[in-house]
Amino acid sequence: MKTIMVDMDDVLTYGRFTDILEDYLGYKPDYEGLNSFYMQDALGDKKKDFFEKFKSKNVYEDATLLPDCYDVLKKLSKVYKIYICTDYIWREIVEYSGDSLKNKFNFLHDKLDFINPRNYVFTADKSIVNCDIKIDDKLENLFGASQKLLFTAYHNKRLSKDELAEQNVVRVNDWKEIEKLLLNDFES
Ligand SMILES: [Mg+2]
Numbered sequence: 001m002k003t004i005m006v007d008m009d010d011v012l013t014y015g016r017f018t019d020i021l022e023d024y025l026g027y028k029p030d031y032e033g034l035n036s037f038y039m040q041d042a043l044g045d046k047k048k049d050f051f052e053k054f055k056s057k058n059v060y061e062d063a064t065l066l067p068d069c070y071d072v073l074k075k076l077s078k079v080y081k082i083y084i085c086t087d088y089i090w091r092e093i094v095e096y097s098g099d100s101l102k103n104k105f106n107f108l109h110d111k112l113d114f115i116n117p118r119n120y121v122f123t124a125d126k127s128i129v130n131c132d133i134k135i136d137d138k139l140e141n142l143f144g145a146s147q148k149l150l151f152t153a154y155h156n157k158r159l160s161k162d163e164l165a166e167q168n169v170v171r172v173n174d175w176k177e178i179e180k181l182l183l184n185d186f187e188s
Helices: 017-025 039-054 069-079 094-111 161-166 175-186
Strands: 001-005 082-087 121-124 132-138 149-150 169-172
Touching: 017 039, 069 175, 094 121, 149 161, 161 169, 169 175
Parallel strands: 001 082, 001 132, 082 121, 132 149, 149 169
Antiparallel strands: none
16 A cells, blocks of 8 residues: 655645734735745744744634545545644744644544544654655655655745656645545546
8 A cells, every 4th residue: 555645734724823823913914925934934023922922822723624635535545544744843932832733633633533643743854754655735845755746835836837847746736636646546
């Protein structure tokens, strides 16, 4: 059975980080213009104050899975071994990362009842994960896989099809596209 590493944030769920950030700022920042993987870089010198207020919040409270994610992942789990791999460390408030880890675990356990918690991998360094297929919105995290699927996010939109093809990466925009790519071979 082939293995798939699936990222959590911005692939399975958006969490509520964006809402909390925009509520704090009082407007929606130009994320694409930021040219950064980290949305919080839009905060500039307000970062410290923001994280002081943010550290007690659970971004997964009331968060939902992305459309079709549950059904497609469940189908995939019948023919592939699924590992959910997610970074849990907040760079700005490292000492609160234990809370983040707990919130992530609870969300996964609650929403994806068919995936064994043994298959959760909590790490910021996904290069150590050896899976045949990797699905992530961060290009670097696809390293090492023989099939690499980049999930579209504001920070990777500017990567062209040709640039991605050079690195053997295919862009996916939603879970239906993942289904088409990974389940076609199994359908009779
Ligand atoms: Mg992600």
